[in-house]
Amino acid sequence: MLTNLNKILSDARKGGYAIAQFNFSDLEVAQGIAEGASEMGSSVIFGASEKAIEYAGIENLVDIVKNLSEQFSQIPMALHLDHGKTFEICQKAIEAGFTSVMVDGSKHPFEENIKLTRKVVEFAKGKDISVEGELGMVADLKKLEIDKDAIVFPTGEQAREFIEKTGVDALAVGLGTAHGLPLPDERIHFAVLKEVADAVSAPLVLHGGSNLPTFDVKKAVKMGVCKVNVDTELRQAFTGAIRKDLKDKATLDPREYLGDAREAIKQAVIRKIKEINGEH
Numbered sequence: 001m002l003t004n005l006n007k008i009l010s011d012a013r014k015g016g017y018a019i020a021q022f023n024f025s026d027l028e029v030a031q032g033i034a035e036g037a038s039e040m041g042s043s044v045i046f047g048a049s050e051k052a053i054e055y056a057g058i059e060n061l062v063d064i065v066k067n068l069s070e071q072f073s074q075i076p077m078a079l080h081l082d083h084g085k086t087f088e089i090c091q092k093a094i095e096a097g098f099t100s101v102m103v104d105g106s107k108h109p110f111e112e113n114i115k116l117t118r119k120v121v122e123f124a125k126g127k128d129i130s131v132e133g134e135l136g137m138v139a140d141l142k143k144l145e146i147d148k149d150a151i152v153f154p155t156g157e158q159a160r161e162f163i164e165k166t167g168v169d170a171l172a173v174g175l176g177t178a179h180g181l182p183l184p185d186e187r188i189h190f191a192v193l194k195e196v197a198d199a200v201s202a203p204l205v206l207h208g209g210s211n212l213p214t215f216d217v218k219k220a221v222k223m224g225v226c227k228v229n230v231d232t233e234l235r236q237a238f239t240g241a242i243r244k245d246l247k248d249k250a251t252l253d254p255r256e257y258l259g260d261a262r263e264a265i266k267q268a269v270i271r272k273i274k275e276i277n278g279e280h
């Protein structure tokens with residue numbers, strides 16, 4: 001079943017659990033995600049970035065997830081634009097069939113972020129599309145090498161004002177985690193999370209959810225994180241499986257190594273869902 005974020009996350013904060021967003025840009029990764037989530041009986045969010053859209057074509061990404069949502073009809077699935085930087089890309093994703101968008105205005109000053117985010121919410125409203133906004137900043141590995149102070153933490157008061165003025169359904173909060181491979185002193189800033197979680201009741205989103213200590217991920221979920229975004233861990237699983245196959249086997253058949261890589265994605269998805277919500 002293809003649905004939006006609200007239906008998937010509606011009970012998550014009260015229930016103290018989180019749903020994973022897994023990013024994809026091709027068929028095999030998407031299939032592995034659907035198979036893993038289905039085996040766990042878990043709802044799942046497919047994340048597609050602007051780069052994924054450029055790579056695969058927006059219609060292809062939509063069709064892949066639509067088909068999977070019919071094949072795995074018992075599992076609620078959302079197709080979510082990850083880090084849409086402009087109104088236009090959010091509009092394009094919604095018109096192409098995405099059920100949810102993230103508008104990332106975090107590089108703009110607070111008031112401009114509110115303005116951009118509200119514009120997307122107004123467009124999405126009435127179309128049954130959910131919108132995630134971002135406050136603070138999720139560090140970019142490359143930028144962080146230049147500027148160690150690049151991480152900006154939001155206050156509880158800013159989070160409350162942002163949600164009130166924009167009407168977003170979920171809020172990504174810069175908590176000190178980064179996209180990409182782990183940084184040397186990367187950790188979740190729990191004091192920031194607590195302040196924001198105390199101030200707002202909306203589902204909170206943790207970006208950069210790969211390769212963090214399991215204990216920290218579980219603690220963040222208990223504190224109000226309802227969506228954990230995972231990309232790097234799947235890339236590691238997929239590329240690792242292909243690298244091994246090409247080294248070990250003299251094959252010319254892409255179905256052989258891509259099939260193994262798809263299975264590696266499925267296993268990584270199962271591991272990650274267990275890590276986020278325990279064994280059940």
Ligand SMILES: [Zn+2]
Nearest residue numbers: 138207208229
């Ligand atoms: Zn992110």
